[in-house]
Amino acid sequence: MAKTNNFSFCSLLPFLCFVGFLFIPAKAAVKSYQFDIQVKNVSRLCHSKPIVTVNGLFPGPTIYAREGDTLLVNVTNHAQYNMSIHWHGLKQYRNGWADGPAYITQCPIKTGSSYTYNMTITGQRGTLWWHAHIFWLRATVYGAIVILPKQGTGFPFPQPYREANLILGEWWNNDVEEVVKQGNRLGLPPNMSDAHTINGKPGPLFPCSEKHTFAVEVEQGKTYLLRIINAALNDELFFAIAGHNLTVVEVDAVYTKPFTSQAILIAPGQTTNVLVQANQVPSRYFMAARPFMDAPLSIDNKTATAILQYKGIPNSVLPVLSQLPALNDTAFALSYNGKLRSLNTAKYPAIVPLKVDRQLFYTIGLGINQCTTCLNGTQLTASLNNITFVMPQVGLLQAHYFNTKGVFSTDFPDGPPTPFNYTGAPLTANLGTKLGTRLSKIAFNSTVELVLQDTNLLTVESHPFHLHGYNFFIVGTGVGNFDPKKDRAKFNLMDPPERNTVGVPTGGWAAIRFRADNPGVWFMHCHLELHTSWGLKTAFVVENGKGSDQSVLPPPKDLPPC
């Protein structure tokens, strides 16, 4: 799909937009990529600043592969920041060494050092993405992963004419790491972003955007596949195209039962593939992304736009405006997520655990702590089951593999210390939150049900929870307090959506199930970077199985030292 905008990346270097498809060999193959972490000056919204990039690109390069391929990505760090890269949604069977979260599965790649992520793509096809997984550096260090089906296997939906990636992001005019430091000094959330972006570009609703508008050219009558990724740090987003319906066919690299919607909702960490028919009067149409926020919190509510441009229509034509759901449209959000279903065919079955070996119930809480070094004397914090996760100094996976004592404990509780009315009136009480690097130990191949319960500690809010190393089934969601009897009876165990990131509804709950068949240490956290940095995270230690192919692989020789 060519991009018509005179200044778009693809029109300057069109071969880069299709190179992956043209050169993808037929059989499962080893594909090598070089990622050079470099600082580069980039300007947006009339501000120029140095940002951390991969190969000087923003967004970074797209990784193209086929199901079954092995990817070797050599990351060389030329920047003055420590770095690690996470391959969000890749399952990394027995191979957490290639997962990437700093201090969880590896120590960071230091300035001047390299590390090769060695990953084999098994049983997955669709859209995923990669991003920096250390502090807030993912603000500019991210890109798409496109996994095509095996050669000779088509999509389970009509073959689109062309396709394009749309990565939604956030832009700060100031250095993001500085913005965060300043927030920490005050004990407050860092300043919100200055713009949202589509493929790194905010679009014409922002100043100085002539060069910073992304466009895709379409031909009347043809169908296109858009691979949409939410790489924003802190905002759930609505996305829509003026005058065009979107048919959702895949989320988080799992096929769905197709359904049509005027807009989609996508949380940080999630991906959504949609089909779009270019069936309107040839013109220019806005594609737009803007947050969804139904809690009483202030956020960057600005709209990023890009352009869907019919072939032959000049750039001088004013684009048709798009209609997005209102910022706080809870009803749309709940109904949209309610429509998601796994495809669940013989070829792509939804293998939902019907029997549960281990039941977990985690409460999501925000809070205020005393802070002697903060200007206000207090600081915001977050916890799961009243535990604020403390990042270790060495990688947890190494500590687990080499049985190093004193790095973490495996006593993370299966429920909160005391039950309370989680979603009643706002609670400001200090519930005795504790600090700790506490993990939960899970038996190999056991089936786990985890209910994530939002609370009104300080405020209710929607939290996108991401589990590394696994997909899970979202068997139920609801508003209010989870009622084990009533709500479990209503679980969808037939064709629930299978994802790696679930949006826990504001003041509600989400129940997920998965089979713990991937041994290792797997991070689980809120994908709002703000909340992760406040401690809204933990990890599962999934034990080795007895079989010869059921234990964590030995670490690679070039694993970065601490």
Ligand code: C2O
């Ligand atoms: Cu995309 Cu641990 O994150």
